Amino acid sequence: MSDLGHLxxxxxxxxxxxxxxxxxxxxxxxxxxxxDRIRVREHTCPCRRITYEFCMAGGLAFVRRTYRHDGIAVHESDWLQTRETEQLWLRILLGQAR
Structure with missing residues (x-):
């Protein structure tokens, strides 16, 4: 078995x-x-200026976008059913939506 620790x-x-x-x-x-509580299910790497989070709360899901520049600006997509937000999340990851 190989050592994958470096990954x-x-x-x-x-x-x-x-x-x-x-x-x-x-x-x-x-x-x-x-x-009151938001669960972040997935997120993109914080090494980039713009990060995205797949969030869930109150039976709905949304994508949160955080832009870090001379401050922080936080925006959200529409709150939708989880399946719809999963599709949006995938389109964002693939560069098909912004």
Missing amino acids: TETYHSLHVAPLQSQHERVAWRLEAPRA
Whole structure:
């Protein structure tokens, strides 16, 4: 069995693919406190200026986008059924939506 420890030392998290020319524009809205607790199910690597999180709360799911520049700006996608948000999450990761 080979030693794979070096892979976990260099792996951060998921990176989004480059934006495709024919991509869907996501309607981002300012973050709003809609639930007491939010569960982050997946997230992209924090080494990038823009990060994304797949979040769940109150039986719904959404994608949170955080932009770090001269401060922090946090936006959310629409809160949808989990299946719909999973599809949006995949399109974001593949560069098919932003």
